[in-house]
Amino acid sequence: xxxxxxxxxxxxxxxxxxxxxxxxxxxxxxxxxxxxxxxxxxxxxxxxxxxxxxxxxxxxxxxxxxxxxxxxxxxxxxxxxxxxxxxxxxxxxxxxxxxxxxxxxxxxxxxxxxxxxxxxxxxxxxxxxxxxxxxxxxxxxxxxxxxxxxxxxxxxxxxxxxxxxxxxxxxxxxxxxxxxxxxxxxxxxxxxxxxxxxxxxxxxxxxxxxxxxxxxxxxxxxxxxxxxxxxxxxxxxxxxxxxxxxxxxxxxxxxxxxxxxxxxxxxxxxxxxxxxxxxxxxxxxxxxxxxxxxxxxxxxxxxxxxxxxxxxxxxxxxxxxxxxxxxxxxxxxxxxxxxxxxxxxxxxxxxxxxxxxxxxxxxxxxxxxxxxxxxxxxxxxxxxxxxxxxxxxxxxx
Numbered sequence: 001x002x003x004x005x006x007x008x009x010x011x012x013x014x015x016x017x018x019x020x021x022x023x024x025x026x027x028x029x030x031x032x033x034x035x036x037x038x039x040x041x042x043x044x045x046x047x048x049x050x051x052x053x054x055x056x057x058x059x060x061x062x063x064x065x066x067x068x069x070x071x072x073x074x075x076x077x078x079x080x081x082x083x084x085x086x087x088x089x090x091x092x093x094x095x096x097x098x099x100x101x102x103x104x105x106x107x108x109x110x111x112x113x114x115x116x117x118x119x120x121x122x123x124x125x126x127x128x129x130x131x132x133x134x135x136x137x138x139x140x141x142x143x144x145x146x147x148x149x150x151x152x153x154x155x156x157x158x159x160x161x162x163x164x165x166x167x168x169x170x171x172x173x174x175x176x177x178x179x180x181x182x183x184x185x186x187x188x189x190x191x192x193x194x195x196x197x198x199x200x201x202x203x204x205x206x207x208x209x210x211x212x213x214x215x216x217x218x219x220x221x222x223x224x225x226x227x228x229x230x231x232x233x234x235x236x237x238x239x240x241x242x243x244x245x246x247x248x249x250x251x252x253x254x255x256x257x258x259x260x261x262x263x264x265x266x267x268x269x270x271x272x273x274x275x276x277x278x279x280x281x282x283x284x285x286x287x288x289x290x291x292x293x294x295x296x297x298x299x300x301x302x303x304x305x306x307x308x309x310x311x312x313x314x315x316x317x318x319x320x321x322x323x324x325x326x327x328x329x330x331x332x333x334x335x336x337x338x339x340x341x342x343x344x345x346x347x348x349x350x351x352x353x354x355x356x357x358x359x360x361x362x363x364x365x366x367x368x369x370x371x372x373x374x375x376x377x378x379x380x381x382x383x384x385x386x387x388x389x390x391x392x393x394x395x396x397x
Contacts, residue, residue, distance in 0.1 A: 037063055104132060259358050
């Protein structure tokens, strides 16, 4: 009988300490780490390059505090200049990679850890992970939170030969990063299709964002408000501001004409500083300490009215996980195929979709079904088992 394979020792690299859960990526990373902790069948050394934003105090679960290196990225202008010089995407030179490798290696050696797999979250850390993988003789598993080349193409707005050249460079650089890794895990079917088109010789698979369902099952939210909509998302990210402003200016008047007692609760960084949000009938700005999950649980629906950007909005499955359906634009819902999402891109149709939910009779059973569908696709403990199988499959025997 062949001896059982030794569980891998996994160096888990992430850009920022995730326990403050201040954005979608940190939610995904935190919940996946907690799902792995619940399974407890691999040795993990989580290392986070950056500390959380000032004023946020992390509360890591016991056994997952990890190592905070306190590094910062290079100035944006420098990453752009280096990208032009080396014909790569700015995100692959977002850090001083050599310095980051030295700092991570020192932390690994100090803890007498011997990685057999290097797992990395996000494109800016891939080259750091590859250098460490060569140092330890360990394969690299790369979890892509979105396709940065697609986001760059949508944001750049540069027509003509220069824009085409930048997009080709970003496509090639990201595809090269996937080829250099033993495995790339894409967060949506849309991203996986991009990976298989641009890097067909790379090994890539689907692994949706991870949610620890026990966290969502503890949310009560109180009674569901009859006609309340919820918006959650920082307005310091331009697509959120553009989308919410479109909703307030173009959709909200149409919706209130049909459902006069509809209310919109906004939980968003920077909302209090936006004059265009002030004094709008039926719109309430919540204090920063309000909890997004409680808001979703007490609302009839949430909205994701994005008109630009890309990637996967984690707030959508979070909303569905507490039984709150979602109305979104096509871009807002990109990468999701869960039940409970209505899509509309025109103001009138977006308003009609919201009104159809607000005026329907509440259905507690339907809300429970939304939660179960999220667990089937995004459950962190389910993903933990699969992730460990992937690590075992690439680790040296």
